[in-house]
Amino acid sequence: MFRHTFILISKDLRLEWRSKEVLSSTVFFAMIALTVIYFGFQPGRFQVANVGPGILWTAFLFSALLGMNRMFQAESERGGLEGLMLCPVNRTTLYLAKCGTLFVLLTTTIAATFFIFIIFFNVRLVGQLPQLALVAILGSLGLSALGISFGAMAAKTSARDILLPLLLVPIAIPLLIAAVKCTGAILAGDGLTTARSWVQLLAAFDVIFLAAGYLTFPTILEE
Amino acid sequence: MPEPAIKISGLSKHFGPTTALADVDMSLQSGEFLTVFGPNGSGKTTMMRIIASLSRPSTGSVELFGQNICKAPSHARQRIGFVTHRSLLYSSLSGFQNVRFFARMFGVDNAADRAREILSAMGLEHRMDDEVFTYSRGMEQRCAIARALVHHPDVLLLDEPFSGLDPDATARLQNLLAGPEGRSRTIILTSHDLTHGVKHADRVAILARGHLEFSAPVEQIEAGTMPDIYREHTRGNRG
């Protein structure tokens, strides 16, 4: 199972590296989103401290949704998923592999988004990167888990563009809230210890939806 | 009596209210070559997808060398090579990278060498390092067949493989089926075109509206009567 997962993820990442299809759309979209937010709200230093985390995660969430759509669209155009289903791999292994790929893409996206964010909004950091990285990882993990489940579903329907956000966002709200709270605590200088319950909630979210996604993926791919 | 390579019993498939396959029974010995004819919508692709374990039957079963494929799908997949009109290849990777990837997924030893070997056998030795999107339809088909054969499957399933091929590519495919790669395997080929596919077959069957209407060894069919037989079984109302 791990061997197959590794082979699949490296193939996907190699493909992505060549075409840069998903990453280019997500990173540029994040830049556009942050630009719009800036011109829309023109937040000063005080506002950024308050709503900064929200701005960051909002821009990232929409970029992520776009990226997921692109990822699945590219897959179905090549007929890729069907080719994989012919291989002697469990559907659950496919789920893990796809989550792995999406996780790498999303963490890259959020890193880029964050980078753009601190530049555009003039945010000062004092050694908070490791903690921010943790929140980014936990957030991306949860979004990947849901993204593969719902992305696979939406890809098989006629309205995939609207269905993916509609299915994913309501269920992802706890993740969004927790991620924003954690990021806020870190940027305010209080650190993650004050936001411990939010970190736990993020971790619980990841575990729950990775498990649920893993178990339901064969049903989604069934015919 | 050796167990059949493929045994289909009471196979039915419903998609909601639509019935794609109705109570199909069929048996194929190891090394046999079966061609299934049928008009569009007759259920040929549905049946092939079920045998390839991409789809699950609503009722009935498919056994591969005595093992129910639903019970052990991974084992079944290891022994099956499937070719459809979609190549299922990654167009931005090279032919070699594609076939090597699938070789790895199927656990083939020395995947890279095996990939080169089978691609050469398919006549792609000079183009295997080019991206698949640069291939012609015939070349893409050959690469897809290489993909399907890379893991030495016992069974080869070809769903409408002649569609979209020029005469040259068609001849190549015919030769392949007649040659060692084809002769050693159990093959099912589907087509809605009567001009191809009978040549090397051992058996011929006709599927119409989900029902298996006709099945006979090729020796029993008089030369040139195939079009009439086909017309007879694909026209008229279902009783």
Next chain:
Amino acid sequence: MSRDRSVNPSPTPSIALVGAGLVTTLLALYSALVFAPTDRVQGDVQRLFYLHVPAALTMYLAILLVFIASLRYLQTRDAAWDELATVGAEVGLLWGTIVLLTGAMWAKPIWGAWWTWDARLTSFFILWLIFVAYVMLRSYGGEVEQVARFCAVLSILGFIGMPITHYAVEWFRTMHPGPVIMTEGGLGRGLPGSMLATFALGLAASVALFSNLFVLRLRLEQQTRRTQQIRRHLDLMETP
């Protein structure tokens, strides 16, 4: 050629159910508008409570129904369970909309705003959104068997996410009037008897009305599916 149904093919709401619906609704209306005393603090607007809260509780019942039907469908692949889930979600969505609307009508005079993002309201709104997603998935999900599977998975994921959503939103903020039915003193201590009775009647009426609508809609769904099935068979037979 037709497949056996484990459920009665065309249930009509029985006289008993229709009767129960009528009686409870009339009683509840009378009770809510006339019998129950006017709330000292909130005034007559408070009477919306007898519709709002029972409707919310009924929607929670619908959520449970859809979840169980979805699970059973995945286990048995019997279309009857899928029909129950489809209908439960639709009628549940309707009830949810009623809750949100009555909530807004109540909130404006009491809190001064049509909408606030307090914990209970937000949690409920998220559930409502999931129902909307479910109904949209029904429409765009593709062919029948695929849609049934997808919706089942969605309802399971949504249901599993309920506790974590509840906590997340709760920690986020709270402003809703404190619980009056289940308070520290036990069930119903916070309310005078007449109000409690009216509330109970409201709940009974909500469930009875829901059941009636549910059965009517279920019958429609079953007949629609049956008609499609017959039409497909006819198409299949006609092809020369």
